[in-house]
Amino acid sequence: MARDARRSEAVFSERGFHDWLARRLGRPKHSLLPLGDDTAAVRVGGRRVALLTTDAFVEGTHFWKESPPRAVGAAVAAASLSDLAAKGGEPVGLLLDLLLPARVARAWPRNIVLGAEAEAARFGAHVIGGDTKQSPIRSVVGTMLGWGEASRLPARSGARPKDLLVTTGTVGRGGLAAARLRGGQRTTEAERHDLLRIQPRVREGSLLAKVAHAMIDTSDGIAEAGHLLSEASHCRLILRAESLPLEPGLRRPNRSEVALWDAAFYGGDYELLASVAPSSVPQLRRGLAALGTPLTVVGTVARGRGAYLEVNGRLQPLPHAGWDPFGSPLG
């Protein structure tokens, strides 16, 4: 009986968990942003807020035994930097939790720290603390503190009808990398390593946050980011297929590449997707060009609900998929 009861117990899903959190804890008393946004935001005094965000990387899910530990450390730092960037944050300090097997070579955790420190230092932040514990599965958790401004804190909920949707960089880099692994193709070490190459858009986020009505990073793909913005903002969101700045390998989808092309929407690109007034675009484009980063208008916000893809003038619903952060790209 106990076994049957257990079997019938509802199983965890990330979406269900987030819905439950929103119902149960909602906007936490001390944060200016709801649970589930890219970062938590705690008022420090005056207009300043402390931004906090955390990301866990697990062996076998997000990295592999043979992954270079410096690259893993850098990716952990970069993932948190990307979340911070989505709120226009200035990175300050990183904590690292290292879960390590009983007899691990000391070079491994040292290189994790060095990789994370080097990546954080590129943006003025440093490793300031952490913890080490024993676990049969290696994992690295990074938690980043940054400073933001209460008046320039683009939540996911601020998108407005008539806004334009803009994205930094390209679409599909993470999706391509994940699809290659997921497809069971023989992958090279370099291709697996691609999943760890995260380019956080910190300086771009700082410029975008000054004018963006809403912003999110595309760590779960541009499609999932679109859904989340649409839901939080109670607006209809339309991505134009023709406008997406696809990665070169994705430009001309032929029959054998259709799966990869779809995957492009659901890979961890770690770009920024922002909802802005049309009048802001020229100025933003100039600002980002000075950083060497392309900014592309990829869609529009309208009254209504749901996230759509416009292909040859026809709207089709964007399916919910995302690079399930709770799933393995190898699974």
Add this chain to the structure above:
Amino acid sequence: MARDARRSEAVFSERGFHDWLARRLGRPKHSLLPLGDDTAAVRVGGRRVALLTTDAFVEGTHFWKESPPRAVGAAVAAASLSDLAAKGGEPVGLLLDLLLPARVARAWPRNIVLGAEAEAARFGAHVIGGDTKQSPIRSVVGTMLGWGEASRLPARSGARPKDLLVTTGTVGRGGLAAARLRGGQRTTEAERHDLLRIQPRVREGSLLAKVAHAMIDTSDGIAEAGHLLSEASHCRLILRAESLPLEPGLRRPNRSEVALWDAAFYGGDYELLASVAPSSVPQLRRGLAALGTPLTVVGTVARGRGAYLEVNGRLQPLPHAGWDPFGSPLG
């Protein structure tokens, strides 16, 4: 050859890692405290500092499959609250990273959050963010943000000759619990559960931080805490065996209980050990009595080096042991 090379590679140890961190990263640019102290401390503006601390709990090491998830969540929050208390911090917000197996009942992570939220809320803090990822081994990482004051930030390095050492509560609770498990004795669920019962001394820490020259929590036992204070402060530290406020089960050590008595020094008690001027003691005792918490003078600080135990007037070196936070109490 590759295998031999691997075998000869130096193996990770927590102490070696901390020494390396101190050499390599030292006091990080943005923190007022060195890596390895209970918390990181980042200047916010004026006298205020942001305190950040993190603790990881791993299934099989710190909790068990049958451990009530609310108790695990509460322990994760309490461990971070205890570190914060050692710097006199005011708790604000907690982030939780949940590493979960692929098909976990949704009640488990929910109860982790509810347990952590309830414990944090006892001290005015709330769950403000986090992350969920897939892992074959359940783990929960808690990261706490709190506010402190730059002028009242008792580092581990501030103990001075002629100070008195004071501790809150009793000595040996965690040691007893761990020793029972380690000894391979048949333990009841309640006894295993004892390891998760952490009483963070947040209000006590706030009072102690006003006058303490140095402070640390005894999450790795009072002996390890003594060693860490002594090393950081470049002082000799002497604990008086007769003065230790031992747990009842430890009061009259007989032959069969000697192992347990020793273990008392090395268990995770999560009390506070502070180095204070003798003139501060009466006022502190009154303040803590008002909170219902005993404060006991357990030793002295002198010129010199090393941590010692005074038994019947004779000094003997305190061995380095600690409840190895990198080891399992079951191992």
